[in-house]
Amino acid sequence: MSERLNQLGLQALLRQGYQPAEGITLGRITRQDRQRLTVLTADGPVRAILSPKNRLAKKNKILTPVVGDWIEIEEDTSESGMPAVRMLLPRFSKLSRRAAGDAPVEQVLVANPDIVFVVSGLDQNFNPNRIQRFLSMAWSCGLPAVLLLSKADLVDGLSEKLKLLEPILYGTPVYPVNMHDGASLEAPLLHLTTGQCAALIGSSGVGKSTLVNQLLGVNQMATQAVRAFDDKGRHTTTHRELCVLPDNRGLIIDTPGMREAQIWYDxxxxxxxxxxxxxxxxxxxxxxxxxxxxxxxxxxxxxxxxxxxxxxxxxxxxxxxxxxxxxxxxxxx
Ligand SMILES: Nc1nc2c(ncn2[C@@H]2O[C@H](COP(=O)(O)OP(=O)(O)OP(=O)(O)O)[C@@H](O)[C@H]2O)c(=O)[nH]1
Ligand SMILES: [Mg+2]
Ligand SMILES: [Zn+2]
Missing domain, CATH: 1.10.40 (Ribonucleotide Reductase Protein R1; domain 1)
Known part of the structure; x- marks a missing residue:
């Protein structure tokens, strides 16, 4: 299989016993806009659609592909000029939350992550309870977490803040970082290697997209200054997107800021x-x-x-x- 698919984490799929059939187009979803998917394949990015057939299956909860999923796509593009999803491959992990509403319903945010990077600002955003809930969100999905404390360049009193976090970390690695300074991101990046995928979660305005752009070396994700008078941010990112880091350093999924970490317990x-x-x-x-x-x-x-x-x-x-x-x-x- 191609080098490109290995960079996307194919090995984990093969370890699960998956064997791609001859002539199959295999890819990983990097972005989803309603029925339209962007899929990275051995030949580069392609657009695919969830066909009516897929949608029927979706109703029965058989098929709801999300960013990070591996899929097989049809060769035939006659239906809409775009290939349709042929099959959703089994997930080996997922980051989920409890969907809004009273009923306990799982919402899968990201498929097949290896690790979760919880991002929290050291500025007004700093809140140990909230950090604990974001960490719990990862743990309750059986995923290891790393904590990135952004805006270290803007604040004093780091050691006091780190002390407040001690009781909730349970061995979680913590990195004070400046998202604009690549050197400060070297240490947390060691948690990723080729083919491994980190999902970013955190409140709006903490610097998730700034981190992605810094690692990519280009401004792929839109970012926006946090309003000066509060720390609420403006929910700049509105979609999830899987990005391949240069130099085989792994994969990272940017997500929209979350107002609340609703824990999903399976x-x-x-x-x-x-x-x-x-x-x-x-x-x-x-x-x-x-x-x-x-x-x-x-x-x-x-x-x-x-x-x-x-x-x-x-x-x-x-x-x-x-x-x-x-x-x-x-x-x-
Ligand atoms: N000085 C400093 N500014 C930062 C840092 N991280 C992020 N920022 C700034 O904070 C603002 C918000 O950053 P974004 O990357 O858009 O935040 P986000 O987490 O992606 O926000 P949403 O997409 O709304 O979830 C931008 O103006 C960034 O330049 C940091 O470590 N230091
Ligand atoms: Mg963003
Ligand atoms: Zn006992």
């Missing part, structure tokens, strides 16, 4: 993930052990101390044992 996924740990529950000292702060807890012993996943495990316990209301985690900022 109970089944979490239960599967930790079933192996629960198998040790019989060895806990107390038969009614909740695997939180109890002494001689065999389950806790199995988890890695002080890591992001340990934190996720604790949150799972909180939910599974009904100690607190999940809505605490879903609450808006």
């Amino acid at each position: 109970e089944d996924q979490l239960r599967d993930r930790y079933q192996a740990l629960l198998n040790h529950a019989n060895d806990c000292k107390f038969t009614n052990c909740r695997h939180l702060e109890e002494p001689d807890c065999a389950v806790k012993k199995q988890t890695l101390i002080n890591t992001q996943f340990d934190h996720l495990w604790r949150q799972y316990c909180l939910v599974a044992y009904g100690i607190t209301d999940v809505s605490d985690l879903i609450r808006t900022s």
Whole structure:
């Protein structure tokens, strides 16, 4: 398969056992505008459409491709002059949130990310509760997170702010950065390599698109100065877009600023993930052990101390044992 597809992360797909059939056009969605998709293939970018057939499937929730998805596209372009999506390939990860509204509905924001870069400003935007919710959004999808604190060039008192974050980080790497200064972005970029994909999330105006442009070396994403009198920003970016970084440094997906981090919990996924740990529950000292702060807890012993996943495990316990209301985690900022 082509070098280009490897840069897009093909290896992860092959590792899952996917074998492209002869003559198939394979690609990764970089942008979606309603029914129209931009897809990167071995031959470069092409435009494709969700055909009526796809839309029917979409109604039955079989097919809802999003940015980051791998798809196969038809050769035939007779329908609209554009090839249609032939098949959506299985995802190996996804970043989801709880969709707006009362019913618990999953909204997949980004397909197949390897890591989440949570971006937060060190200026007025700085808010440990909000940062915690953005981190939880990644963790609850089983994804590792890295925290980028932007606008380090504009603010004082960094060490006090870092101290405030200590209790919520659980081993999350933190990088104070200036999005306009490439050198300050070198360290966080080490979390990405060829074919690996980072999804950016954070409030509006924190510098997600500025980061992407800095890494690309061109102004591909529109950016806009935050209004001087508040820190709300203007939601400059309105679509998600997957960008290929130069020099094989990986992939990054820009997203629109989020006003609130609505956490999506896939109970089944979490239960599967930790079933192996629960198998040790019989060895806990107390038969009614909740695997939180109890002494001689065999389950806790199995988890890695002080890591992001340990934190996720604790949150799972909180939910599974009904100690607190999940809505605490879903609450808006
Ligand atoms: N001085 C300084 N300015 C920054 C930094 N990061 C971003 N900015 C500025 O902040 C403003 C907003 O940046 P954007 O990149 O548009 O923010 P965004 O997160 O993409 O916002 P949305 O698209 O609305 O979600 C721009 O004027 C940037 O130049 C930084 O680290 N230092
Ligand atoms: Mg933006
Ligand atoms: Zn226990």
